Amino acid sequence: MARASSSTALDAFDHAILRILQKDNTTPQRTIGEAVNLSAPAVQRRIKRLEETGVIEANVAVVNPAKVGQPLTIFVEVEVISETAELIDLAKTEFSAAPEIQQCYYVTGEADFMLVIVVPTMTAYEALARRLFFGNNNVKKFRTFVAMDRVKVGLAVPCEI
Amino acid sequence: MARASSSTALDAFDHAILRILQKDNTTPQRTIGEAVNLSAPAVQRRIKRLEETGVIEANVAVVNPAKVGQPLTIFVEVEVISETAELIDLAKTEFSAAPEIQQCYYVTGEADFMLVIVVPTMTAYEALARRLFFGNNNVKKFRTFVAMDRVKVGLAVPCEI
DNA sequence: GCAATATTGCAAGTTTGTTTCGTGAGATCC
DNA sequence: GGATCTCACGAAACAAACTTGCAATATTGC
Numbered sequence: 171m172a173r174a175s176s177s178t179a180l181d182a183f184d185h186a187i188l189r190i191l192q193k194d195n196t197t198p199q200r201t202i203g204e205a206v207n208l209s210a211p212a213v214q215r216r217i218k219r220l221e222e223t224g225v226i227e228a229n230v231a232v233v234n235p236a237k238v239g240q241p242l243t244i245f246v247e248v249e250v251i252s253e254t255a256e257l258i259d260l261a262k263t264e265f266s267a268a269p270e271i272q273q274c275y276y277v278t279g280e281a282d283f284m285l286v287i288v289v290p291t292m293t294a295y296e297a298l299a300r301r302l303f304f305g306n307n308n309v310k311k312f313r314t315f316v317a318m319d320r321v322k323v324g325l326a327v328p329c330e331i
Numbered sequence: 332m333a334r335a336s337s338s339t340a341l342d343a344f345d346h347a348i349l350r351i352l353q354k355d356n357t358t359p360q361r362t363i364g365e366a367v368n369l370s371a372p373a374v375q376r377r378i379k380r381l382e383e384t385g386v387i388e389a390n391v392a393v394v395n396p397a398k399v400g401q402p403l404t405i406f407v408e409v410e411v412i413s414e415t416a417e418l419i420d421l422a423k424t425e426f427s428a429a430p431e432i433q434q435c436y437y438v439t440g441e442a443d444f445m446l447v448i449v450v451p452t453m454t455a456y457e458a459l460a461r462r463l464f465f466g467n468n469n470v471k472k473f474r475t476f477v478a479m480d481r482v483k484v485g486l487a488v489p490c491e492i
Numbered sequence: 493g494c495a496a497t498a499t500t501g502c503a504a505g506t507t508t509g510t511t512t513c514g515t516g517a518g519a520t521c522c
Numbered sequence: 523g524g525a526t527c528t529c530a531c532g533a534a535a536c537a538a539a540c541t542t543g544c545a546a547t548a549t550t551g552c
Binding site: 493494495496497498499500501502503504505506507508509510511512513514515516517518519520521522 | 524526530532535537540541542544549552
C-alpha cells in the first residue's frame with residue numbers, strides 16, 4: 171500500500187499515527203509501527219513528513235495550570251468598536267503578546283474575540299483586564315466567564331478514516 | 332541547590348524544565364540539563380516526578396486541524412435551564428463524549444458552558460448542534476461564534492519564577 | 493504494459509533515555 | 523554538638539530508541 175498522493179494528502183496510515191501521537195507522543199515508533207502495521211523507520215519517516223508539512227505543529231507537554239500556581243481559567247468575549255484591519259491586527263498583536271492569554275481567536279458572531287486566559291488570582295485578572303480592555307480605546311465591551319471545572323481540555327483533533 | 336520541599340512543591344529548576352517542555356517535549360534531556368545547569372539524570376528524575384504528580388498531564392503532538400480536514404473551529408456558549416448537580420453532570424458527560432468538542436469548561440457568568448468545537452464543515456456543526464443542544468431539554472439557549480483566525484493557540488502555561 | 497517515482501523493510505550506526513552506584517548537603521534526633 | 527537519616531546530585535555503564543543507507547517492492551502516470 172502506498173501513499174494516496176505524492177504531495178500533502180494524508181492516508182490511513184498517517185491518520186492512525188496522528189491519532190496515537192495526539193494522545194501520547196512519547197509512544198515508541200516501534201510500538202506505533204506494530205499498531206498500524208508498519209516498520210519503525212516507515213513510521214519515523216511519516217512523522218518527519220507530518221512535522222515538515224505543518225500537520226504536526228508542535229510536540230508539547232500539557233501542564234496542569236492549577237499545579238503550577240495558575241488555578242484560574244477565564245473566558246473572555248471581546249467586542250470591538252471598529253473592525254478596520256489595522257485595529258484588528260493591533261488587537262491580535264496585543265493579545266498574542268500577553269502570556270496570560272493562552273488562546274486567542276478572532277470570531278464572527280456577537281463578539282469579535284474569544285480569549286482563554288490563565289492567571290493565578292482574580293487580582294491578576296483584574297490587572298490584566300484594566301490593561302488590555304479598559305486600556306484599549308477600541309474595546310466596546312467584554313464579558314467574563316470564570317471556569318469552575320475543566321471538563322475537557324485538548325487540542326487533539328478528531329481524525330476520520 | 333536543593334529542592335524547595337520534599338513533597339510536591341516546584342522549585343526554579345522544575346519551572347525552567349516545564350518552560351522548555353511546554354514548547355518542545357522532544358528536547359533531549361542533556362540539552363535541557365545544559366540549559367538549566369543540571370545533569371541529564373537529574374532532569375530525567377524531575378520530569379518523571381512531574382508526570383507522576385500530575386503537573387505534566389500529557390505529552391502530545393499538536394495537530395493543525397485545517398490540515399487534517401477539520402478547518403472549522405467554533406466557540407459555543409451554552410446556557411442551561413436547571414443547574415442541579417445531576418443535570419450538570421449529565422451535560423458534562425455528554426459534552427465530553429463528543430469527539431468534536433475539543434474543550435469543555437463549566438463556567439460562571441452569563442453562560443454555563445463554554446465549548447470549543449472542531450468540525451470539517453458547517454453542516455457537521457449543524458448536525459452536532461441539533462443533537463447536543465436542540466436535542467437536550469435542559470439547554471435554554473446557545474450562542475455560536477465561528478473562528479476566522481486562530482490567533483494564538485496553546486495549552487502552555489505561563490510560569491513565574 | 494512499461495518507465496518513473498515513491499515507499500517500504502532490514503541492518504548498521506548514532507543518539508537518547510535509563511539505571512546503578514557512590515558522594516555530599518541538609519535535616520532530625522539523641 | 524555529633525551521629526544518623528534522607529534526599530538529590532553527578533559520573534559512568536547500560537539499554538532503548540531514533541536515524542540513515544541501501545536494495546527491493548509497490549504505485550502512479552503515460
